[in-house]
Amino acid sequence: MRRPDDPSVDTSSVVEQPLSRQARQMLQIDFLVQDPGLEDLTLQERLRTWCQEALDRRGKVAGLVAIARVADAFATMDREERDGFYRMLIRHFSVDAKDVEEAVQAYLAATGPRARELARLTSVLESPRLQLYRQFNTVPQGIKFLLDLRADVDSRLKEDPDLWLMESELRHLLESWFNIGFLRLERITWASPAALLEKLVEYEAVHAIASWEDLKRRLHADRACFAFLHPAMPTEPVIFMVVALVRGLAGCIQDLLDPRAPALEPQRADTAIFYSITNAQRGLRGIPFGNLLIKQAAARLRSELPNLQTFSTLSPIPHFNDDYLQLAIEDGSIAGSFAPDEAERLCALTGEAEVARAVASVLATPAWPRNSRLAEALRPGLLRAARTYLTERQRLGRVACPVGHFHGSNGAKLGRINWLGDTSAVGMARSCGMMVNYLYELDMFDQFQADYTRTGRLPVDEAVQLL
Amino acid sequence: MRRPDDPSVDTSSVVEQPLSRQARQMLQIDFLVQDPGLEDLTLQERLRTWCQEALDRRGKVAGLVAIARVADAFATMDREERDGFYRMLIRHFSVDAKDVEEAVQAYLAATGPRARELARLTSVLESPRLQLYRQFNTVPQGIKFLLDLRADVDSRLKEDPDLWLMESELRHLLESWFNIGFLRLERITWASPAALLEKLVEYEAVHAIASWEDLKRRLHADRACFAFLHPAMPTEPVIFMVVALVRGLAGCIQDLLDPRAPALEPQRADTAIFYSITNAQRGLRGIPFGNLLIKQAAARLRSELPNLQTFSTLSPIPHFNDDYLQLAIEDGSIAGSFAPDEAERLCALTGEAEVARAVASVLATPAWPRNSRLAEALRPGLLRAARTYLTERQRLGRVACPVGHFHGSNGAKLGRINWLGDTSAVGMARSCGMMVNYLYELDMFDQFQADYTRTGRLPVDEAVQLL
């Protein structure tokens, strides 16, 4: 019987040792490797030799060691050396133009289904570089290397269009390997490996984690953290999400993040608030995962805690101020809800244009919510403006707000717009402090998702309609 | 902490339930699925609808269920229905010829590195069918479905060349997913899951397993079974290998398989005999794994049992009789080792041609080894002929014997040719009962492998040279 919890590779050492050393250890092939003696070559020559070796002897021990040497070298290269590496890959490991030419001509010359010609064309278009990338999967952390490689290539794309093909090959390969079927949903707890928890602290993008104590609080019984993990990277989350278990729909992010808030017994919670989703790997930009993560996490939580009735996000409206606020001010949507005398009393102004200017200048001062009368007067107009923004404003036939679009295309509905839901400077600056609950109704979202795809409009809860 | 290798789904139910049911269970999405009401359509129309749905809603719950429905339907289709399915896939999910044409022309028209044009060409050459295949990974047993699909397509290839492109796409995809880096070497023991052991019984190709008792004997302490497993198929071996732990180089397969042979304490063994390697998945034909399996298994055994000194196969010479025996008889290699009077006495014949005919007819009777004088007389000539066959006979610049080539390209050397190593009818018919030990010397095989690649000739142990 095997020991269930014996760590496969001492992760602490994984972090610090060269990959070529690790590859030998993992494959238990320490005794087999001959050193090829490349000391006299330049870095790029050595890289080229290793890459060629990795291709020529793929699946053999020598090939594995060559791959690991490339990954080790890459880790210590500076910006310029990496550039040289990319040039070398483009120069020596691209498709053979002559082969392509011939295959193209053969395709054009043929008739009928042309299956063979298509297959040949497809085949010659697969560059040696792509075959090389595939070899990285065979060494420990090789997949993480590919992610880092793509992140780096991706960041240079604008200034260096030559990298375009390289990036496209990498994205394509990673899309195939980070296919949802290879990912595993895992509940992350305080009993998870420290090497994994450390990455949460590092990656959490939405609401930064200050310390291990802060992290521990976020993994309390009234919180739940879920991640997708890839078997080739057991301590690297692909995407993760934090859920708060509360009573009633939570509308204020500051309350959820308050480290002094008392913990609720999870059995007493009736609502799960998904308040943070983080894509952890820059190298996976443009490859979507969030959809199933929310659904699977919701289903898992409901089976563990049958008292949970409501599954909701607590989400920002990131571009409300930029995209729409000025418009709403100008067309009077906001001031329109002021009682006439109130507008005067508050702003000491008459005339729509003046009121609009005044409202705009008020909202430009982050401290305005402290004036409670003012805030109260602004409230109905701003909430309505947010509702209009989320329900009516479209771009490319879908909800203009990217967060609204994300949840809409996942099958959520617009559940509540929260007044002063995020009073941080950022929150005020992007949406006058408003936050949104998108509701996930487990038995409806297949329907909602189909509707959204068709109409590009979010289903709206009655509460929001009555606003 | 959960066990890393514990299958998330009760395997017993996996076997019996429809995939669409399992997909819902696995994803915990039982409550979400709307039935599309396709009862009035023909089977092929339904299949087409599901395939389209799987592509349009990929990564969504509806897409997963559609995929699972395809797999369920496939399992019950007869030969003709499958044929219809393949036609439908070719007709409706192939590349768009017009797109290809345009991309080809754009490529031909462009100059310079043409990165964008290449990327576009690559992109249009990826058929919707291939994208569809990728979705199968998202449902339980979907990968096993693809293996079975390829095995079926592969078996029709000769008579139906239209399937050529389909097969090529499938092979390419499976090659990427059954990349060595995704496979896990596991020691299979009597404590392994019954659902996995059952597959060994089913698949063992080299020496059939008669019963669970027989299997248990093969997993005794003086045996070791290793398999490569893929994370998406926890109870399906990809390839497996059985090792006997013995004292001294074993030369006779019947001794190893004898169920009444007493078990040796593994600590007392000095030699590991790899006597059977089975590629378990027909759908992976042409995708090689054996190389690392032997090396990793050898390394693992040596670390557990430091007394092991020798790692060797006990292998057949499958085509010796067909390929070479007649030649050897005719050129006198075999009879040449008879003492002149012996040939006369044994065969009552003189003259080379007559002796050759006599030898041929003797060897055609499987029972000849029972005549020990005759056997003794034949021995030196046959062993030498086998040596010549293995060391000198080449085809396409490599060892003609496919088993010899396999081990040669893995870095093994020719260690011993065993007289009467397999006296079964099969063994007599393919190599006059001779068996071969290929030796794996852990600190030499990187060298040997490189030599073999260069020369196409097996390194030969002194014992064989002196033969």
Next chain:
Amino acid sequence: MRRPDDPSVDTSSVVEQPLSRQARQMLQIDFLVQDPGLEDLTLQERLRTWCQEALDRRGKVAGLVAIARVADAFATMDREERDGFYRMLIRHFSVDAKDVEEAVQAYLAATGPRARELARLTSVLESPRLQLYRQFNTVPQGIKFLLDLRADVDSRLKEDPDLWLMESELRHLLESWFNIGFLRLERITWASPAALLEKLVEYEAVHAIASWEDLKRRLHADRACFAFLHPAMPTEPVIFMVVALVRGLAGCIQDLLDPRAPALEPQRADTAIFYSITNAQRGLRGIPFGNLLIKQAAARLRSELPNLQTFSTLSPIPHFNDDYLQLAIEDGSIAGSFAPDEAERLCALTGEAEVARAVASVLATPAWPRNSRLAEALRPGLLRAARTYLTERQRLGRVACPVGHFHGSNGAKLGRINWLGDTSAVGMARSCGMMVNYLYELDMFDQFQADYTRTGRLPVDEAVQLL
């Protein structure tokens, strides 16, 4: 570094190798052990030396090896040698009578709370033998050895009262170690280790398992098998239970065991039938576990399959015929339900005594159910007799039927008495083919359990009352 899934000890070898060898392997202390050179001693002298060594060097490597040698020797001893072993243990490893005498006198002489005197008395009463038993936990399979030791000692108890104290010490120790808190509820499936499944086949006491195929059928998706496992015996079930998932209350055991019955989709089942519970270890006789097993299994099933509404056993009435049938025949309970003419017609008899004799002789022929009129006539009387037996007949203030008592004291209620629920020869002979459903109502059984403890009477479902 060793990989995580590297089996620390190959379980298959565990089964076959001497414990002393295994102990060295497990503790990785192979290099440490000096052989004491006891070849000249008799078996009992060697055993005594090893036992003494195990006590003197407890917790040291030498002690562990000594313990393992005792266990190895025991495995090959015949009945007489074991008897000698027990004598030796009684003679040399019992409490010191003088110490006891002194401690007793000190206790009697003291006054007040006498804590020290009690502690000393307790201490001297712990025999070296008991301390020796505790050491067995330190070697692989040592706990299984103790179970087998107790089973053997227990079986000799009647003829050899000297073993009484030994047995009492063993029971006491095992009770402490097989405490419910150390046991782990596990779902057994076809993916469980073969080494464990093999034990189910061996131990299943209620309905014998014919083959691996039969076993596989019992682990299908519409069955569930649960076991308590002890961490020191990962492939030995302590107790296990088989559940059938069905629609409606199942009343006939032959239907459940029919290998050709079609499998039900588990999600469609509304009822779980616990049809077999097996205490797997004779060495744990008298130490109860069944109670929590049923409750935990029911709770686990309900959380996995929320459609399950009813949890019931399908149980025999093992002593009905022996204990009660004759009485019921004699007092006319059975024939009383015949219509007068029916009795005459069926039995051609008048007069109570004659009818009673006739009924008794009919019921003595196992084939009587084939006569359907006769069976129909007997049915009401027999069912009522069974009800009376289960609800009114008591022994020692509790239900006379041991199965009824077991489930009553677990909090079950009497749910249904099934006519012809077990038509096997055994079933006919023990309860005229009747079987009982005891119902476990999850929200009532704490109450029912308390009631039963107080009254010694089973709660009865209305259906039974109306019978």
Next chain:
Amino acid sequence: MRRPDDPSVDTSSVVEQPLSRQARQMLQIDFLVQDPGLEDLTLQERLRTWCQEALDRRGKVAGLVAIARVADAFATMDREERDGFYRMLIRHFSVDAKDVEEAVQAYLAATGPRARELARLTSVLESPRLQLYRQFNTVPQGIKFLLDLRADVDSRLKEDPDLWLMESELRHLLESWFNIGFLRLERITWASPAALLEKLVEYEAVHAIASWEDLKRRLHADRACFAFLHPAMPTEPVIFMVVALVRGLAGCIQDLLDPRAPALEPQRADTAIFYSITNAQRGLRGIPFGNLLIKQAAARLRSELPNLQTFSTLSPIPHFNDDYLQLAIEDGSIAGSFAPDEAERLCALTGEAEVARAVASVLATPAWPRNSRLAEALRPGLLRAARTYLTERQRLGRVACPVGHFHGSNGAKLGRINWLGDTSAVGMARSCGMMVNYLYELDMFDQFQADYTRTGRLPVDEAVQLL
């Protein structure tokens, strides 16, 4: 389907939730529990009711919940309430004095082997309290509760002799449950659960861990941490040990603890230094584990890193200054090694008594090592004195130094005495900065252990003898 071993309880919540809540969750019996309504009773009355319930309904759900309530209440009791709890246990759950009296008299009255009378006496001496303790194993964290209970009782023992029997029962029970056979040696790495690593930080007694970063450094590839874990407390180490992998015998603890020291590739290490062993559970005082931990850890390391040749501790001589320094000064051992003129020059003194006084006063100033001539002069005498102390000074027939005795009785030998091996204030104050390497020679320590048991003297390496 939920994975069978998926922990139904999030370990992080285990820490924070009441045990009675956890017990219900773990047993999935949330729906079963009736609240007994004890609000009107005093704390001690409630405790007594729960304890009685736990005994009366042991193994039943109600019993488990009662036990958990006791544990929950205990966690919030103050010192005085705990005292009341102990009184209550002594008063109501002790042995029945009358039963004991009768059993004692029966024993005295009987003759022969008196097996039954002994068994009865043993039985009546087992208090209800002890039976109650055993029930704690059945609830989550119940074992940790018993450890904490014993630690508390143990700390009151001196002032409250009434607790003596209670403590003795607890120790006896824990000794049985923390038997080496139940413990599992585990390698602790940065991939271990944070909930476990957090305990290392909390418990590390020898060299305090400052932060998570410090901890991570101690789990680097050139360190190894091993712990014994008990299955009932997966995130609580029982005992743990930290090993540094170095080249050559390390003599200075400050070098090992230096966080800026570069990490060594573990494959290059030839020596393992066991520099810290921590007994993590005060409740296990007096129950020894260290012996096998060292040996198993050494064996495991050697199998992973075959280059390791030497296994050694780096240990303090905690009582050297207190026990022996003054004696050594007085008998001239230390000053005796001064060259005559050196003594004069250094101390400006003549006459033995004056030199002794001077040496004593020098050594009383912690900064003396900074004067390198002085230090050099003191070195030979102090090292010799330490050697004499460790090799000749005995107490109760064994080495007087407790650390020396511990390692001697484990089979180690005295390998080297290190000059200025611990220059911290503590190190100077207890042994003038000297540290000791005790060597574990894997193939000798069974022999050494036996010798030490016989002679009470440490085997001494030649290097020390020549000192």
